[in-house]
Amino acid sequence: MIKKITSSIVILLACLFSIVPVLYVLSVSLRGDNAFGAKTLKIVTSTSNFDNYVKLFTETSFLTWLYNSLLVSFVVTLLGVTLAATSGYSLSRHKFKGKQFLLFSILTTQMFPATMLMLPFFIILSKLHLINNFLGLIIIYSSTALPFCIWQMKGYFDTIPKELEEAAKVDGCTNFQTFYKIILPMSLPALVITGLFSFMSSWSEYLVAAITLQDPALYTLPLGLKSFQSSLSTQWGLYAAGALIVSIPVVVLFIIISKFLVSGLTVGSVKG
């Protein structure tokens, strides 16, 4: 009993901790006066209204940004999952020259401070005429998300017993057929998580988007949101409303796939 009560208290506190900032953003977005502060903890006050949300959809290019973001994230997700699955499988199941080196080298790509990569990114993209082009953005997003995705897929494949493939091979499957027909369907949870990770990394990315996209018609959501913010005059209401709406698709995605979340995320292998 005591165990139950303390546990419930801990969980409730943790939930409070994770939800308070969201409520704060909500209360700012409902305030009509473009103020970022109020001396109250109430979320809804007498002056609350939905003006900011209405304004967001009618007076700004929010829908264009949303479309662009969805498009980019969708392609990055497909690309990321496909590439991570194939190479993760290879790294998990096959012995070949340089495997350990490859495995470690993809980890090292996470170790260089990303901000210093912006300038060379920009230089190479403009030499390739990929500025103002989603293709450049997609290549960078997919590749920067890949290292984690590969590790994650490899970890999951490691947990699948090898006997299955041996059986498939006895039945005359080729390597690729085994992968495609036997292993992939079994790896749905991991594929979903990898997809989610790819999606999120491109959905909320700002720095790279800011250097590659210089046409407002191509802006993604983070760029659009940032345009409400300037050093001496920020549209707090619009910013907060936009921030909430940006977060909603991700939360919804999380809820939809929550049953895969737990079984799918395996960065390391469990030897049970």
Next chain:
Amino acid sequence: MQTKKYIITLLALILSISAHCADKVQIQLWHQMIYSHRSVLANVVKDFEQDNPDVEVVSIYRETEELRSAFQSAAMGGSGPELIFGPSDQIGPFVTMGLLQNLDEVYTQEELEAFDPLSRVKYHDQLYMLGNSVGNFLMLIYNKDYIQTPPKTLEEFIRVAQENTIINENGSGNQRYGLAFNYTEPFFFVPWVTGFGEHFIKNDNIPNLATTSMADAFSLMHDFKEKYKIVPLECDYEAANALFKEGRAAMIINGDWSWGDYRAANVNFGIARFPLIEKSGKYPAPLVGTTGYSLNKNISSPAKKEASLKLLRYLTSEKIQTRFTKEISTFPSRLKIRETALVTSNPILNEASKIMETGRPMPVVPEVRAIWDSLRGLYQSVLAGTMTPEKAASEAQEKAEKQILQMNEVLKPDASLTIIYIVFAIAIAIGLFYFTKSLRKIVSDIMERNHFPYFMILPAYLGILSVVLFPFVYNILLSFSNFSLHTFENWNLIGIHHYIEVLTDPKFYEILVKTIIWTLTNVFFHVSIGVILAVIIEQVMPKKNIWRTILIIPWAIPQYITALTWRGMFNQEYGPINIFLHDYLKLSPIQWLSQPLTTFAACLLTNVWLGFPFMMIVALGGLQSIPKSVYESAELDGANPLQKFFHITWPMLTPVIKPAALLGCIWTFNTLNVIWLVSNSGEPADQTHILVSYVYKAAFNLYRYGYSAALSVVIFVILVFASLGANYINKKSTKAEF
């Protein structure tokens, strides 16, 4: 078949996205106009496009700092906007880098004389910017509901401010403040310095900080806060603005850009000069600058150039300026418009021109950046009471001189360069040797029918390599180069100078220690909170799904939003955290963001919030693979919950947690968003830095690209060795590969 279809669709999708064409002459205009001004610009540009159907104008908003760094990178890549609109102080750096077109060739002398000299921004006696408006200056803005006539002298000013500082009787802070302004920022502080006698800059580019005027101004600001108690104890721009708009500050020091905001908030406000300082008999001097248009030097085609010139002339024309003045009350740079009723019958603009008489022109030299930066740190130390005004003034001078020296230095190749060449040559030779050797092995491997794994892996690696390799090599080259403000267009390799500089700087080790503490504390909390929550959810709670979803929310929200939100939450006056502390726990408000330790704690809390859901999910996944039977037999042996945790759960979770924690360490070590945004780029006094934010600052604030690249390489090497070490220890203790 299906796979083929899938791949083809994927490729088609990617290609269709990349198609993007334009047949008109496209001109880009980058600007930093605030939200309300942008609509005027948009309309003006639309009219221009109607008159010139063959030209398409793309106007892009960028926040001031970002405009600067984005324009620099764009120019390096050989592109960038044709026209930029921004404040005059960006001219010095841009011209030094060779990015701007001299406008003397564009306008005739006669045309230029129609403009206020202040709005003709010159550097080394050549014109590079033509102002749209003059101003961008600070003044005293007062709420007429509280103050009928603005105070004339400092003494009166302090008295009025004290009269208007009303403390709540129940001890919950102030009902009203006499004065609020962004006083921790040097730009808002320097007018006072000049008021005490001496300007903070000499001959336009030499810092003049070690003066009694500086010390006097330092102590005055400290007194505002501690002695007279007329300003909030912690006050950034947003908080000051909010206080004034709410009528909770009787006076504010702010610029002409804020008028629109106050009008919209229905504040009955008036503007006035800073109060006369009796001691010197002078008025504090706000810096008066201009915001205007400049032309990119490297415009790609004659057609574009022609169209950009047309647009430039159009935007600076009398008609357009009149329109700006009419719609958003900018103080026009064309002298003729100032004589029209539009200006003369506008009481605010009238008063503004009187205030500007006391002002000083905004310095445009690149050196001023170094002055701001060195002043900021020491000034904040004075405010925090950790340094005397006199000492801070002389140290600020020293630091400014040093930073200017570093900024302006053009390093020459030294002896180490030859060694570098030799090392490069050897490295390339060894690399080639191993590459051909392993290539031969791989080829023979493929020949022996083991091609499958290689093909599976190839696409991903090509992707990663194509994106990572060039930037990586580029950075290594930069780290051995003299790339900085003055060598923007023609940098060359010079040797290991920057590495020596990094490794002999005590500040580096100090920040390294901070970074390690930062990383370990973060990952400790991520893992422990994550594991505890996972165990409770998995083993005790009903309705696992609901708890899981709620607890995942922090992971789902984009980081930059999180960081800014938390900064708002820690606000001394308006942040919910302090309101909660006061209303429910009856504690006095904490000044979170003005002391090093609390700021660090604030950043830590933010990052813990961001990071624990990931570890929780990892742990939940791990828990599911622990067979129930293990717990059952433990219960039979009479194990209590703690024993079960330490003898079963934790040991069986470690294989899953370890790699996740390693990744977590790498990510946390290199996370910039949280530190940069929550602490407002390292405040107070640059004491809230970790290595990456330090790199970022050196590169983008002080133009020290070579130095930053070297520091980045050092960070990279530290992380590579740390994770190799971790892997080695891990292997030794568990004999398992991670």
